[in-house]
Each structure stands twice: as structure tokens, then as C-alpha cells.
Amino acid sequence: MKKYRIAVAGCGNMSNTWIDYVAQREDAEIVGLVDIRLENAEMMAERRGLKVPVFHDLGQALFATDANLVFDITIPASHKQVVSTALQAGCHVFGEKPMAESMEDAIELLKLTGQTGKRYTVMQNRRYLPQIRALRDFLTGGTIGEIGALHADFFIGAHFGGFRDLMDSPLILDMAIHTFDQARMILGKDPVSVYCHEFNPPGSWYKGNASAICIFEMNDGSVFSYRGSWCSEGFRTSWEADWRVNGSLGTVKWDGVNPPVCELVDDSQPPQFLMPFKEIEVPIEWKGQEGHWGCLDEMFASLEQNRAAETDASDNIKSMAMVFGAIESSRTGSKVIL
Known part of the structure; x- marks a missing residue:
């Protein structure tokens, strides 16, 4: 057996x-x-x-x-x-x-x-990609200084059919959980409040609100902003979203597909109205399996080692708080404390 x-x-x-x-x-x-x-x-x-x-x-x-x-x-x-x-x-x-x-x-x-x-x-399979692991580790090193803001754009026209088309908050409840969870992973921080506006734009094939804009305050004082839509046709982002991280010394961008890129203020140049920048490599070193299989590897490893997995319910509940806090904020039209 x-x-x-x-x-x-x-x-x-x-x-x-x-x-x-x-x-x-x-x-x-x-x-x-x-x-x-x-x-x-x-x-x-x-x-x-x-x-x-x-x-x-x-x-x-x-x-x-x-x-x-x-x-x-x-x-x-x-x-x-x-x-x-x-x-x-x-x-x-x-x-x-x-x-x-x-x-x-x-x-x-x-x-x-x-x-x-x-x-x-x-299952939070979007944590298990070499690029997002590289982004997280690079930020941990402090290269771009103190992080003030993290921004994510997610725009895809997804024609699923079935239960998602009938949900009240299909984007926030069924998809944004991925991006919200990625934000927590990237920053290594948790949310303390959220303001969200959900809406269903013209041409949407969803019954509920398929678009949203959210502002999260994190427990280190940084801000995570999210703009998303599941009924946006044209110029779609990747499923992993499009990211920008602003620090006191520079910025890192990641399009969800290619390796992250970083620009730092070039201190070797004289100060200017628009400061000169230098490009810094973001090393990619993670060798694990990607996507669902990477997450399943971690799930089984946690059982073998008798420990909580990275995406254990005790951690994932914090990403869930972001989801339901955003829905509550949209419903009430006010900031929600998480």
C-alpha cells in the first residue's frame, strides 16, 4: 500500500x-x-x-x-x-x-x-515560478531601498462560461486571490486595510462585477494597488499580472512572463531634474518545478517534514482576508480594516 x-x-x-x-x-x-x-x-x-x-x-x-x-x-x-x-x-x-x-x-x-x-x-500555483521567486529574493536584499509601493495590473478577457459567469464578484473572489497572494509573497508583508471599487463595464458577459480597483495598506506602511478586469479585450496582461515595485533607490518591473528588470539611481552621475539610472540584473536561481506541480511538491514536502506548507490555510487566510475585505469595501463604499 x-x-x-x-x-x-x-x-x-x-x-x-x-x-x-x-x-x-x-x-x-x-x-x-x-x-x-x-x-x-x-x-x-x-x-x-x-x-x-x-x-x-x-x-x-x-x-x-x-x-x-x-x-x-x-x-x-x-x-x-x-x-x-x-x-x-x-x-x-x-x-x-x-x-x-x-x-x-x-x-x-x-x-x-x-x-x-x-x-x-x-493551491497558489502562481507563487511557484522562477521569475516571481527571483523578484521576491531580490527585494529582500534591499537593492532598491525601502519599498513604498507595489502595483499590479491584471487585464484579461476570459470567456469561461459556467459558474464564474454567474458569480457576484467573479474577479475578486475567483481570480484576484492569486494576485493578492502574490503581493503578500513579493513584499513579505500582510494587509491592514483596503478600499475597493468593483464594477461591471459595458460589454461584460459576466452577471457580477468583473472589474475592480483596490488600494491595500500593508503592515510596514507600504501600499499595494490592484487594477483588474476579467472582461478586458485587447492588450491583455499575463495571468501572473504586470508588476511594478517602487523603492527609495529605484524600481523593479515584472511583466509576469520575462525576467524582472531593475533600474537604480546612478550615483556616479551628477544630480539632475530627472535622475540618470543604471540597469541592475535580477538573478534567477530557483530550480523547482513550476506552477501546480511546484505547489504540490511543497504540499507533499510539508507532510513529509511535519510542518505547515508555504500555502497552508493558516497563511492563506490572510490572502482570503484581502479578498473578502475588498468585497466588503466595495459593498459599503468605505475603507475596511483587516
Whole structure:
């Protein structure tokens, strides 16, 4: 019997990535597929050649398969039920973001991890790229001085169809969690307040607000600004967003795809109205797997080493606070203290 016996909850297209990852691990196996629509689980088993039982009820699946780890790849509305069922059954959980559809539910799940002694770790795959790791490490070195502001632009016209088109806050709840979490990682700081304006511009195919502008104050006094839209056609950014970090000595930019670039004030030149600059290399040294596989590597490593993962629920709850604080600010039209 392999060490990690995994029940997969949710058999949509995203499940393929997680299943592919398990296939390359010698210590893990898929022991059951679960979907509220049993035919989805049956099709996934047939398509992937998995000789495992299928279920429409997670509790039944965990009892029948003796699973000790659950992959929660369901829609956000199902996360609370799936995660709580798994934790109470004695399973660790690796889940897709967001933790839950409300801050109250997210807090309840975090408390449940403490009560059960099990780990709940959240997929934040956009942390696991060489470029963002390089950006974070470069800033830690203090090369651009004291950081005053971090700015992120995210503009993509995403025609998903399905549940996202019907959400009240599709951009903030389902996507901005990535960018907000990246901001916390890049700065190594946490938010203390937010002001947000959500809106749904002309031509949007979403029912809810698919665009937003947010201003976060961080606990070191710096400011993180976010401009985003999921219904912006033309000149789209990368999925990793477009970033600018302003420091007291210079600026770093990252387009989400290419290596970050840095300009510093050139102290060797005489002062001018517009100061001369010199370009500084941002070294890229991280060699880990990228994206989902990099995050899954960290998730499994945390279990092996009996520690919290980088994206453990106890950390991810802070990114969730940014999400629900922004939604609350938009709803009330006022700054929200986090």
C-alpha cells in the first residue's frame, strides 16, 4: 500500500493536472474519484485509465477507500463541505483556491484543522515560478531601498462560461486571490486595510462585477494597488499580472512572463531634474518545478517534514482576508480594516 491514498473530489478539467502529478510519484496513488454527478467521475476514470471506484458522496468514498488525503478540486461553493468532511474523517486536504465562499467559512475551516490535527493546504500555483521567486529574493536584499509601493495590473478577457459567469464578484473572489497572494509573497508583508471599487463595464458577459480597483495598506506602511478586469479585450496582461515595485533607490518591473528588470539611481552621475539610472540584473536561481506541480511538491514536502506548507490555510487566510475585505469595501463604499 502506498503512503498517500488520495480521493479526488471534483472531476472537471482541472483534475487532470493533479492526477498527472500523482502519476509521477512513487509514494502516492489515486484510490477513488468523487463528483456530485457520478457520470463525471465515471468519464474521468475511463479517460485516465484509472481502475478505481467512483462515488457521488465524499464521506462514502473515504469510508470505502481508506483514503488519507483528499484533493478538493470542486467549485468554490463546495469547498467548505468537502474540506470539513475530509478533515473530520482524518484526512489531510490539498485544495483549490479560494478556501471558501465567505470569510466566516474560511475561519471555520481553519479552526477545524486545529481541532483535527490535519493539514489543509491551498493551491497558489502562481507563487511557484522562477521569475516571481527571483523578484521576491531580490527585494529582500534591499537593492532598491525601502519599498513604498507595489502595483499590479491584471487585464484579461476570459470567456469561461459556467459558474464564474454567474458569480457576484467573479474577479475578486475567483481570480484576484492569486494576485493578492502574490503581493503578500513579493513584499513579505500582510494587509491592514483596503478600499475597493468593483464594477461591471459595458460589454461584460459576466452577471457580477468583473472589474475592480483596490488600494491595500500593508503592515510596514507600504501600499499595494490592484487594477483588474476579467472582461478586458485587447492588450491583455499575463495571468501572473504586470508588476511594478517602487523603492527609495529605484524600481523593479515584472511583466509576469520575462525576467524582472531593475533600474537604480546612478550615483556616479551628477544630480539632475530627472535622475540618470543604471540597469541592475535580477538573478534567477530557483530550480523547482513550476506552477501546480511546484505547489504540490511543497504540499507533499510539508507532510513529509511535519510542518505547515508555504500555502497552508493558516497563511492563506490572510490572502482570503484581502479578498473578502475588498468585497466588503466595495459593498459599503468605505475603507475596511483587516
